[in-house]
Amino acid sequence: MRCCLVLLCFLICEGVAKANPSSSSRIAAIVNSNIISQADLNNRLKFAAISSGLEPTPRNMESIKPEMLRVMIDEQLQREMGEKLGLEISKEHIQSAIEDIEENNDMPKGTIAQMMRENQIPLKTLEDQMKAQLIWLVYIREKYPLKSLEDSVKKKRPQEFTPSLQIADWEIDQELKIQQEKETKPQYHLAEILLAFDHPDQEEKVKANLNNLIEELQKGAHFSALAQQFSASASSSQGGDMGWLTEDQLESEVKEAISHMEPGQLSAPIRTSQGYTLIAFIEKKSPGNEGQSLITMQQVMLPFPENATEDQAREIMSKGVEISRKAKSCPDLEKIAKDKFPSSSARLLKNSPMTKFPEALQEIVNNLNLNQASDPLLIPEGGLIVMVCERTTEKKEEFTREDAKQLIASRKHALLARRELRDLRRHAFIDVRM
8 A cells, every 4th residue: 555655646746747847946855745845945954054153155055955855854754743643733832942942052032033034034944843853752752651660561451552661770770870980980071963874875975074064163163053953863952962971871983082082172073873973072070070160151242344444443342441441240241331332232141161162262251250351352243342240160969760760761762763763764755856
């Protein structure tokens, strides 16, 4: 039956293409009975470039196009599964997911929607992406609910048995032991971008695409945004953040790579069991080290006009010195900047890890007293003034049995999600037209 349906779909699509020759050029891929248009793909590529700081050159757009189309095909399959099972994702849930992205990236609420309007990208481009992710999250957790073994054996009839996720006491004990031992070992804060492939003949192309992303990251593209758009790993929704890990928790290839790296560096593409991975080495923590330093910091930008002359830039930097000398607190800095320089913009970063900032900025911030404004820093966009409002240390919280249970469940759900998506892809009719 499935073969007949696939053949029928293929004949229908081919007939449409032949009836209107130009239509085939507008189709990027056919997924079962749904079409991903070239316009859909171009909008997604444009959004990925803008949100990540990727330079939208023809070379870059062409190199990431196959990866983006692969992601969009997977998302189409996820949405189709949601429709089949009647899984409803409300506008409110989608909007909440977008707001979470803004909060995690220290963006004011509404920034993403405004950015998309300004660049003439339909908001549906992002909404479709969020909908697919939320559907898949709900689907996996509903299909494999976390149940105790006792709950399962209470079933009276074999037909009542449904797949479930079971976590044994020994698994929780083992996780607790691992977490306790972490405090006696060096820990590595890492992030990843994983590009997977289905066939060996795709390997070199995927590796080349990852090398291209590395070039863009070195030019200033945002790692977390690229991970959210392209990474096939479970950590993609967290911007690729893998958290704090010991060497024991790393694949041997990743362990070998970071042994030759320093915090702040990117790895070369690493061939792993899942595909090619790019690792960002964020921070290292020695055994017994206290929680990481967090700061609340006010940033004020004095923008240069377009095609600013050297004299204009010098005048704005001089105005920045005047503002920084007068400001005595974070609210004061924002108010004075607005009074003295109406086009200025302010941004308050709350409880941000010091390691989040470039090393040069870390050095400047470390030398500032509380409520002391820096001299304006010359950056391409203008003059940047920073002030530390508060310094704290991240508190270590007790890792409980329930924490261990949820962490194990999260890992198992991630593995099941990859398996389910792989099976969906294998049984789907997918015709790539580019």
